[in-house]
Amino acid sequence: MKRIKMTVAYDGTNYCGWQVQPNGITIEEVLNTHLSKLLKEEIRVIGASRTDSGVHALANVAVFDTKARMPGDKISFAMNQRLPEDIIVQGSEEVPSDFHPRYCNSVKTYEYKILNRTFNIPSYRLNTHFVYVPLDVEAMKQAAGYLVGRHDFRSFCTPRTQVNDFVREIYALDVSKEGDIITMRISGSGFLYNMVRIIAGTLIRVGSGYYAPEYIPEILEKKDRNAAGPTAPARGLTLIKIDYPLDEDEITD
Amino acid sequence: MKRIKMTVAYDGTNYCGWQVQPNGITIEEVLNTHLSKLLKEEIRVIGASRTDSGVHALANVAVFDTKARMPGDKISFAMNQRLPEDIIVQGSEEVPSDFHPRYCNSVKTYEYKILNRTFNIPSYRLNTHFVYVPLDVEAMKQAAGYLVGRHDFRSFCTPRTQVNDFVREIYALDVSKEGDIITMRISGSGFLYNMVRIIAGTLIRVGSGYYAPEYIPEILEKKDRNAAGPTAPARGLTLIKIDYPLDEDEITD
Structure with a gap:
């Protein structure tokens, strides 16, 4: 075996x-x-x-x-x-026979892609979320900064989730723009149910001017799903990689 | 009207x-x-x-x-x-009522995209042609250089095509690589039937080492479809833009 x-x-x-x-x-x-x-x-x-x-x-x-x-x-x-x-x-x-893909300290990286222009492009429709309101990328970057680190992310989690601990750590959350594509790249050891898509939906609200970047700490504080933005559509989200840290044996190898 | x-x-x-x-x-x-x-x-x-x-x-x-x-x-x-x-x-x-999209001196730009890696990526499969043999991009660039300009492209045209004149002018033909994606970008006033895809198929043969770059002038010389590479699959090809030159009235406007 x-x-x-x-x-x-x-x-x-x-x-x-x-x-x-x-x-x-x-x-x-x-x-x-x-x-x-x-x-x-x-x-x-x-x-x-x-x-x-x-x-x-x-x-x-x-x-x-x-x-x-x-x-x-x-x-x-x-x-x-x-x-x-x-x-x-x-x-x-x-x-090794004791390797389990979930019960170990892995780092997961996701990307959420937004196509931001007047009209959608058919070839991009399956892998990006189309937003026609011009988004302020600098405001989105600023907002993202408040989410990095260890926080109670209850506001960024679908309410029906059956977990006891809503504290998660975001290692990195970068927002960048290339042409018409805005990419939100997020890394963490684990995410709550729909957390990445709710963060994306919230940053889109910041980018459109509906929320000020400074409202993010308040959302975290409220620990209430209704305080955050909508869950952004699935099509924009891609799991990029899962890094498994080397254990000591492998490091000294 | x-x-x-x-x-x-x-x-x-x-x-x-x-x-x-x-x-x-x-x-x-x-x-x-x-x-x-x-x-x-x-x-x-x-x-x-x-x-x-x-x-x-x-x-x-x-x-x-x-x-x-x-x-x-x-x-x-x-x-x-x-x-x-x-x-x-x-x-x-x-x-203007006399504008016709074909009967005027337009410049058409196409891109042919090749995903070059060991395994295909599902999200790219509809817009790129997957090639697992490692391609030599420098050789492809060199080969592309021979095609730029005014030539008889009979070797790069599906034989059943009903045209009298096989002479076309390629204004630019650039090959570039970003990550695993090789992009062939071609501009011209017009192309013969399947010409862009046959050029792509031929450059892929050069990239894989099957043809030397120096064989391209010989292909042109032969004026025979069998001398060139295969017609690359449609999925890799995208019409990027059509530029219509301004006429004098518009320039002075």
Whole structure:
């Protein structure tokens, strides 16, 4: 028995998110089906990030155990012969049997992309959120600064979330503009349900002048979802990477 | 009666190209249908570039005549309320009644995008051509240099094309790389059928080492389609812009 870590990129447009659910097809389900056929045993992957319906990934991580003899690094090639063109394995490798994609100190990086111009561009519509009101990027940068660090993010979390601790740490939150595209890049050890999209929706309100940047600390203070902006649409969000810190053994290696 | 010039962006993935044809839905047909409904008269647009099935555009040009009172610049907004999300009008304006989108000295600029890495990325798959063989961009640049200028491009044209004159002028042909994306940007007054995609397919052969850059003048010399590389897939091609030179009246205006 060996444990395999697979890095997976997908266009989330046509999927009901990562996690298996009764009402529609999911990334996890497609991976389970094709891995099971390929390796001729029932495979159940564990995902690092259970992305929502419509959210994309360049590098989500899926882990599974297998008795199959196929070398870990060959699984990516074999899987890409079978997968639909909107899910592509970017790499696979054998990992220690105690590696779990969620229960370790990983750093997740997401990007939220906004297309900011008078009219939408069809080729960009699946991966960016279109906003026609001109956005003030400097104000958005200033607002983002207030969110970096360790805070209670209850105001930036969908109310129905079943967690006890709303404190999370944002390591970095950068807003940049290139041409008509505004990119919000955020890194942290973990995020609450819809947190990244609510931050994006709130920064868009700042950029449009609806909120002053200085209102952000007040939103955090209120610990109330109604104080923040709307949840920005899924299509603008992409999971860019998940970094797993080296443990001491690997560092001294 | 007034003549309207409309700039149109589209994702060509789900269309059988620009020109109306019996076997599938086309961009021209969708524009005719919605313009006719909007303006309550039968409208037939004339397109500047009759792009192929699967080819995209940021700014193709469609021209039509109408008796409707709606101001020229308002037509874009009204049309975008009606069009599907993969066709979006970028602007509309009244033009002189003798303006024809094809019979004048315009400059067309296309980009062909290649994603060059080990595995494809799902989010890029509709707008780039994926090539896993590492491509030598410097060799491609050198090869491109031989194509710039006025040449008989018979070797770079689908044989069934019904034209008498195969001489065309390429004003600029630049190859650049950013991250994993190689972009071939080409400008000219006009191109033969499939010419841009055959040039792309030929430059990919140069990049992969299959052709030496110095073989390009020989391909031109041969005036034989079989001498050049394959027609690269439509999905990588986007019509970027069409520049119409100002006539003297406008310059002195």
